[in-house]
Amino acid sequence: MGGIGKTTLARVVYDWLSDQYEGSCFLANVREVSQNRGLICLQEQLLSEVLLVLDDVDKQEQLKALVAAPNWFVSGSRIIITTRDEHLLISHGVQYIYKVGGLDHDEANELLQMKAFKHKQPTHEHFEMSKHVINYTQGLPLAFVVVGSFLCDRSVDKWKSALDRLKEHPDEEILRVLRISYDGLKNTEKQIFLYIACFLKGRDKGRVMEILDACGFYPDIVMRPR
Structure with a gap:
């Protein structure tokens, strides 16, 4: 979710490891930059042998344009991707996934x-x-x-x-960050989110799935993407 600390953790790791590489690149705000300036702008920032961080990825096309395959990079390169959508990483074949949790x-x-x-x-x-x-x-x-x-x-x-x-x-600052996640949902996912938030919060998950299915929302694919 937004504000959980993905970018902060990625920046710490980047600062910690970057001096071990001949080149390093932190592509911040991939979602925003690709929307406003295009993917070519981001591609031009990449180096051939790098510690690379792709921050805030939200579309498969961004990964295809920037890190389509491992053989784009020399052996020993390391790529870190932050995203709010875990399934993007799964479908792109990312090897190791760390889900950032809230603070204890x-x-x-x-x-x-x-x-x-x-x-x-x-x-x-x-x-x-x-x-x-x-x-x-x-x-x-x-x-x-x-x-x-x-x-x-x-x-x-x-x-x-x-x-x-x-x-x-x-x-408003907190809401702005959290709203990015909501705005990135498809229309059906937004409807499911609002149904749960307004009417089904705290209900048994099985019963919630039954109600959503009866409403024609196909909750199995939306709520169980894996």
Whole structure:
């Protein structure tokens, strides 16, 4: 999902390994660049012997244009691809897939401390409110960065008020990133998403599949792509 930290992890690995290669290339925002400037622009950035990162891929044609086959690159080259669509990697024959998960409680608390308190010791009241922030953000790193920075050096009362407001009116920066995933869905997938979010949230998965199938949404192929 958006904001989970795919690009950040890929950038860390790239910075860590890039000096081991004769050439390296981080193709950032493949989805956006290919839409606005075309795939040729991205192809021109590639080098013959590289550590290559393709960030935010969303179409098979991008992979075909940039990394169509292993023999395009010399032995020892390493290619990292970030995408919101796991099936793109599977269908392209990517060898190793790592699914980025949300932060656990300790990691979430550490990131929140960094952003909201700048490593200062929080008061007991702030610490208790932190639990509500962690619950609200559901392990999404982007949310901790945005919300934590907003709450920095604010009183406990303002923390509570901000959380109450966020529950009613989520932050636009977070919504913008998450909406990219929704906008990338096909029409049927969007309808299924809205049905589940509005009417079927928390229901047994088997029962949800039955209802969606009865509505003519073919949930087996949409929800079980593998």
